[in-house]
Amino acid sequence: MTGEAFFKVAHDKKRPFIVKTNKIAIKVLGTEFNVKDYPGDRESETTLIKGSIELTINDRSEQKFLLKPSEKFALTKRSEKPADKDSSSVLMIENISPVKVGNEEYLEEISWTENMIVFQNESFEDLLPKLERWYNVRIILDDPTIRSYRFTGVFINENVIQALEAMQLIKSFNYKLTDNEVKIY
Numbered sequence: 001m002t003g004e005a006f007f008k009v010a011h012d013k014k015r016p017f018i019v020k021t022n023k024i025a026i027k028v029l030g031t032e033f034n035v036k037d038y039p040g041d042r043e044s045e046t047t048l049i050k051g052s053i054e055l056t057i058n059d060r061s062e063q064k065f066l067l068k069p070s071e072k073f074a075l076t077k078r079s080e081k082p083a084d085k086d087s088s089s090v091l092m093i094e095n096i097s098p099v100k101v102g103n104e105e106y107l108e109e110i111s112w113t114e115n116m117i118v119f120q121n122e123s124f125e126d127l128l129p130k131l132e133r134w135y136n137v138r139i140i141l142d143d144p145t146i147r148s149y150r151f152t153g154v155f156i157n158e159n160v161i162q163a164l165e166a167m168q169l170i171k172s173f174n175y176k177l178t179d180n181e182v183k184i185y
Contacts, residue, residue, distance in 0.1 A: 004036040006113045011051075023075055023089075025061075027054040033067075034110050041129065047072040047096060047109040057089070065093065072096050072109060101154050117155045124149045124171075124184075135160040137177075141184040146173050 001021050009017045011030025019026045021037035023044040031051025037044040046055060048067040055065040055073055067073055076090045098105035099120040111118040117134050119127055125147040128139050137160055141147055149171040155163050160182065164175050176183045 001035060001037065003038055004034070004112065006032075006034045006110055008032045020058075023058055023077070024073075025056050025058060027056075029053055034113075036109075038129070038133075042078075043074055043076045045072060045074045045109070049107075049110065057091070065091075067093070070096050099152070099154075101152065104154070106154055111154075115156065118153075120152045121150050122152075123147065124151065127151060131160070131163070135163070136180065138181045139184060140181065143173075143185060146171075146184060149173070 001019055005019075007017075007019065007028070009028045009031055011028070017028040019028070019035055021035065021044055022039070023037060024046065026033070026035065026046055029052040031053050032049040033051075033053055034047045034049070035045070046053070046067070048069055048071050050069055052069075053067050055067065057063060057075060065073060072094055074092045074094070076092075078088050078090065096107065096109055099108050099118050101118075106116065106118040108118040108120060112134075117130060119130065124141060128141060131137070132139050134155075151167055151170060153166065155166075158166065161177065164182070164184075167173075174185050176185075
């Protein structure tokens with residue numbers, strides 16, 4: 001699997017359901033879960049909503065991780081070079097909690113399934129790939145100060161211009177949109 005997908009799978013001992021990505025394999029034990037593993041991203045995430053899943057890392061198949069509901073497994077590769085002997089990975093298992101915006105609560109990890117983009121205290125730099133995928137644009141942002149700006153928010157029906165204008169209400173920056181490219185300065 002490449003990209004991001006949400007699964008609702010019934011358990012069947014005779015026919016196990018396994019999702020394989022570039023970095024991990026997930027054996028379904030009857031569950032609802034989200035997998036995010038985009039080409040070019042150093043991080044791969046699996047978030048368990050209900051049920052249970054068993055995870056293995058492709059190059060360490062002897063290690064197994066069982067996730068409980070509301071847990072997220074994240075694997076971050078330190079180096080993308082396959083020949084690099086120090087290309088170790090960092091793995092984390094953490095509890096997820098809803099993002100509170102106003103009087104509403106949202107699960108960031110699966111918000112896309114409800115046609116929303118949700119983010120909490122994320123730097124502009126970390127938001128760039130999400131915004132690029134969501135709005136199908138290329139974003140150029142070279143200013144280190146603007147890259148470090150942090151945002152919390154929810155975009156439901158906003159187009160890219162409305163989203164950028166909402167972000168400008170929080171932090172000052174300018175942008176120029178041409179075709180499918182946004183230059184932020």
